Amino acid sequence: MKNAILYLSLILVFCSCASGVNKKVHLREYAFNDSGLKVITARLNDRSGTMSTLYGNSAAFDWSMGKNTSRIGGEVYKLVTYKQQDHAFWYGSRINGKVIQVETLQLKQQAGRIVPVYTIEYPGPADTLASINYMMNATAAYFP
Template identity: 30%
Template sequence: MKSITLTILCTFLILNLGCHVSPKLDEPVNKNASLPAEFNFSSKRLRVISSIINKTKGTMSTLYGNDIAIDAAKSGNQKNTPGIELTLITWQQKPNKYWFGNNIPGKLITIETVEANQITAKVSYKCFNEHNQSLILNPADTDSRIAFILTQKPSVMP
């Protein structure tokens, strides 16, 4: 009698643990990390150049660039390159609930763009927050951010 009760209890426990609801596949899993539609990022046709993780601040960033930027990054000469277009997107890290020990992008923090004029190579810088609102930085911060973005080394690319 005791073994029948134990068998029934174990069977019920196994069935109960094995029948939990999975997340729907058609629902966005990471909505906070999405870029604002107004930014129209996909139309820019930028490709990944590098990624950056700042463990101190708990952030992760991805640097994207156009073909001119990718060629300049590979040659190590991003400064004063006409036509270069770079976008650095930074997110707050959050733990991945589906994979123990790794982090994924969480809340979007900033979108920074650096562009150089096709003819004069004059560099312009813009910084946006998660609501696609332009942020105004003081000139010293702007210069340091431009220098930081332009000095990023590319990931190993084929």
């Protein structure tokens, strides 16, 4: 009888499927809405531990794909920079964490000239000139 009880216990243990024990995680809220802009490309900076996504409107997109030979007023770029953080579920991956800055560049036509207008949200340690240079010259990543 003892053997039978032991055996039944073993079968029960075999059939039970307890799920793994994970550290409880909390999702991060969205801090950025693209408002209809599309992703042009992305960038990683491992020295500063950041990752950025560059968005643009259709005029910006055309420029980044080499469709326009000269700049046109109306191009809008947004560079969203996040802190990199360890991925909660995959050791070996880093994922975007907190938004640390959102930089916007608009090219405006003023008195026959194209004038860049730069604004920044979440002011951080931004290198304004480097950001403008990047936004104006980034080539699009391949998107199928």
